[in-house]
Amino acid sequence: MSVHALFVPRMSIMHQLDPRTKVILWFGIAAPAILTKSILLSLAMFLLIVILAVVGKVSAIYLRNIARTILPVFTPIFLIQSLFYPGGKTPVLVILPWLFFRQEGIVFAAILLTRLLAIFGGAYLLTLTTYPGDLMASMQKMGLPLRVAYPLFSAIQIVPVIESRLQTVKEAQMSRGLRLQKVSPVRKLRNFVPLLTPLLLGAIEEAYRRSIALEARGFSSKTKKTFLRELRVRPLDIGFLAATVMVIASLSIVVLSFAPKPNPWGL
């Protein structure tokens, strides 16, 4: 297991945008998917995200990771809803007399999953193209207190340290006779105490040391803090935002006006 920020550094327009612009873009793209029940519109919004990923020069990694996370999350949702959706009555594919794919369930699952693609797809692009430090600075500019913003972004450095300490604790406890491999789930749960207690004690010591280091650098000082990387909304942000909002509005109008009527498949 290895934890690291999803951010992929590139020289692109998406990377140059202020994080606040990207948050507004994300909401703008997710809104039509949330407000309507149109599979095609949600897919159009996802396509727009993929185009933005191409603009951000992260399309290959974006599509690979989305495909990897979609399968384990989306497959059970699709199967459960298409087979057991309570309002489902119209058989599409019969497996057994009581077990069949239902049209209403397939439509419900498709609306749900394409909507999830638009919502989480946009959020994932935000994290891929935004340096975590910039996200912290923009959150602070939006009013998030430093006492909340700092722990979140310092966790990106600290969690890998905790993980490597866990490995050290595991080895130390194994040398004292603790069995960690090929053990039952109950034994695994019992192992939590000998593994996590030393980890927590070490964490408390570490927190004490870090608090001294932070205070030495004026963490609690009431003086207005400055940022290493200055963020500001520039004409590029406003232009990009205006253009994308126009594309979202045009896509919504076109897709909704071309949807068949009646529309039993939720297109």
Added chain:
Amino acid sequence: MIPLMIGINVVSAYLAASTPIWADTLGSQLAGIIIGPFNGLVVGALTNIFKWLTFDPYALPYAIVNAAIGLIAGACALLGIVKKQTGPAQIGRTLAVGIVLAFTATLTSTPLNVTLYGGTTGKAWVDAIFAGLLAGGWQVWPASMTAEFISDFADKIITFFIAWVIYTKVPSQFIKTVRR
């Protein structure tokens, strides 16, 4: 202390990977008990935002659930229900807090499960219960809530019991240092 407790949440979920429980709120519960309910809430919320920023694109909405767990665990400690003593009475109180946390998790996660995922949870055995209830003619909300409660009942009782055992083993001097 907060980023370190986020780390405890992450590694405990990793340790629980091949068990039937999640254990991804252990750090929030410990933070609530040791450094107070507000910090438990912050650790819970930030854990899921951190997971969203690093390895789990779907973790963000469940920040509410993790925050509520940290808050309630901390509130129970603040009210004197969770103490550093052992014995049957304290074990009983610890299990009772685990049940309260199971209700908290069920009430906060079911609306998210239903709205975002049509009632599924992402844990195979829980989704199997949900599918079984739907096949038995249940509606989505009660089926999702029941499946979620069954999983939370096991997860939160076990996790909170582990959190309490760890808490009893942490020397008082360390806890005083953290609280100061």
